[in-house]
Amino acid sequence: QVQLVESGGGLVQAGGSLRLSCAASGRTFSSYAMGWFRQAPGKEREFVAAINWSGKSTYYADSVKGRFTISRDNAKNTVYLQMNSLKPEDTAVYYCAARKYVYSDTGGEYGYWGQGTQVTVSS
Numbered sequence: 001q002v003q004l005v006e007s008g009g010g011l012v013q014a015g016g017s018l019r020l021s022c023a024a025s026g027r028t029f030s031s032y033a034m035g036w037f038r039q040a041p042g043k044e045r046e047f048v049a050a051i052n053w054s055g056k057s058t059y060y061a062d063s064v065k066g067r068f069t070i071s072r073d074n075a076k077n078t079v080y081l082q083m084n085s086l087k088p089e090d091t092a093v094y095y096c097a098a099r100k101y102v103y104s105d106t107g108g109e110y111g112y113w114g115q116g117t118q119v120t121v122s123s
Contacts, residue, residue, distance in 0.1 A: 002026050002098045002112040009094060009117030012086055016121070020081040022096030022114055030054075030074040033103035035110055036081045038092035038119075048094070049081060050103035059103060064090075086121045093118050 008020040022034065035050040049070040050059045058070050069082040079096060094117050097110035104110065 002029070002032060004096050004098060004112055004114035006094065006096050006114040006117040009119045011120045011122065014086060014088055014121055014123050016086050017082070017084045018086065018119060020083065020094055020096075020117060020119070022079045022081075024077045024079070024098065026077070029077040031101060032098040032112075033101055034070075034072060034079040035097045035099070035103055035105070035107075036070060036079075036094060037097060037107050038090075038094045039116075040089075040092040043092075045095070045107055047105040047107065050105060051079065052103050053101050057103070059105065061105070083119070086119075088121045088123045091119060091121050 003025040005023045033052050036048040037045050039045040047061050051070045055072045067085045072079040096114045098112040099110045
């Protein structure tokens with residue numbers, strides 16, 4: 001069982017940066033691949049980024065590649081999403097999710113989800 005709590009969201013101007021954190025409970029965090037997803041009002045949830053259990057492999061949606069960086073600290077049971085050069089279209093509720101070992105860009109394949117944190121980018 002894994003419980004996830006996101007933090008770090010807020011209001012930022014276009015071109016600015018935010019770092020999201022997702023703190024996980026449990027002793028087996030290092031065996032979970034982690035993903036970040038987002039959902040904007042009136043839109044479906046979409047994949048943002050993922051990282052494997054060791055942190056050595058990452059994967060990004062094309063829309064954020066080169067601007068966002070996912071990382072993890074297994075000693076702190078935390079995964080991060082550094083977001084730079086933010087755009088108004090990045091505005092959404094951001095969720096972290098966990099699944100065993102191998103990451104996926106499909107939300108339905110993740111068994112554990114956080115409550116989400118709001119990111120708003122003003123133009």
